[in-house]
Amino acid sequence: MEVVGLRRCFGAVRAVDDVSFALPEGGSLGIVGESGSGKTTIARIVVGLEHADEGDVRVRGRSRGGRTHGRAARLARAREVQMVFQDPYLSLDPRISVEGVLRETLSLHFPGRDHAKRVRELLDQVGLGTRAADALPRRLSGGQRQRVAIARALAVEPAVLILDEAVAALDVSVQAQILNLLADIREQTGIGYLFITHDLGVVRCVTDEIVVMRHGVVVEQGGTEEVLAAPDHPYTRLLLESVPRPGWDPKAIAAARRALEPMP
Numbered sequence: 001m002e003v004v005g006l007r008r009c010f011g012a013v014r015a016v017d018d019v020s021f022a023l024p025e026g027g028s029l030g031i032v033g034e035s036g037s038g039k040t041t042i043a044r045i046v047v048g049l050e051h052a053d054e055g056d057v058r059v060r061g062r063s064r065g066g067r068t069h070g071r072a073a074r075l076a077r078a079r080e081v082q083m084v085f086q087d088p089y090l091s092l093d094p095r096i097s098v099e100g101v102l103r104e105t106l107s108l109h110f111p112g113r114d115h116a117k118r119v120r121e122l123l124d125q126v127g128l129g130t131r132a133a134d135a136l137p138r139r140l141s142g143g144q145r146q147r148v149a150i151a152r153a154l155a156v157e158p159a160v161l162i163l164d165e166a167v168a169a170l171d172v173s174v175q176a177q178i179l180n181l182l183a184d185i186r187e188q189t190g191i192g193y194l195f196i197t198h199d200l201g202v203v204r205c206v207t208d209e210i211v212v213m214r215h216g217v218v219v220e221q222g223g224t225e226e227v228l229a230a231p232d233h234p235y236t237r238l239l240l241e242s243v244p245r246p247g248w249d250p251k252a253i254a255a256a257r258r259a260l261e262p263m264p
């Protein structure tokens, strides 16, 4: 996927200001930055929930901008990019069982087929036994619900999966399980991941490349390991300093923050 010169303003706020990056086939790219830096707006534009004022998003060379004509074209575009949201409690319909969720998605995108085998495959792929198939969301833990949301996204065989703070609401040990699961799925399927997160630990764990954003602008991008080991930009250094760890010094962080240029 290529994102080229993306811009989006809300009134006087430049939420996204000339952002470009590329996600290779089957790659994993993290977009990091503090609250309000424009991460979610990018995700919403990429998935098609928001329009860009300028710029383009291309998946396998095809632009996602512009109008689509007809239901089949809209569904085909939806299949290219799927998104998993932060809150597994809100993203699932409380009245529909796990199997029902998967069948609903499969019937919408691949009508007229028997989906029983695919439902079993998907449950297996996300580490949920067939026993979970009949459960309603309220019977599931947060981690299990996020597994269902991931299975639903995988059901349409997307080229790109956007994970918008997808593990932020989970306990640390459950986070680790879901991140491991996502790494396995990427290896098996070759689906590309776009991780939207404020958590550098997550980025370090599961991405090959990183884009650091501040006030809608990309301040630094490159290989995750390289950028985190030797950040060029003071803002990236500040984000790294802000990760609590032994020896963490709040005074140094406050000084680094003051040294950054003021908000535009």
Ligand SMILES: Nc1ncnc2c1ncn2[C@@H]1O[C@H](COP(=O)(O)OP(=O)(O)OP(=O)(O)O)[C@@H](O)[C@H]1O
Residues within 6 Å of the ligand: 010, 013, 014, 015, 033, 034, 035, 036, 037, 038, 039, 040, 041, 042, 198
């Ligand atoms: N629909 C909207 N209307 C007005 N302003 C908006 C809208 N969506 C986003 N913004 C503004 O655009 C800027 C970027 O917001 P965005 O949600 O993309 O940032 P973010 O980095 O994802 O932050 P967070 O992690 O808090 O979601 C913010 O200043 C926000 O207030």
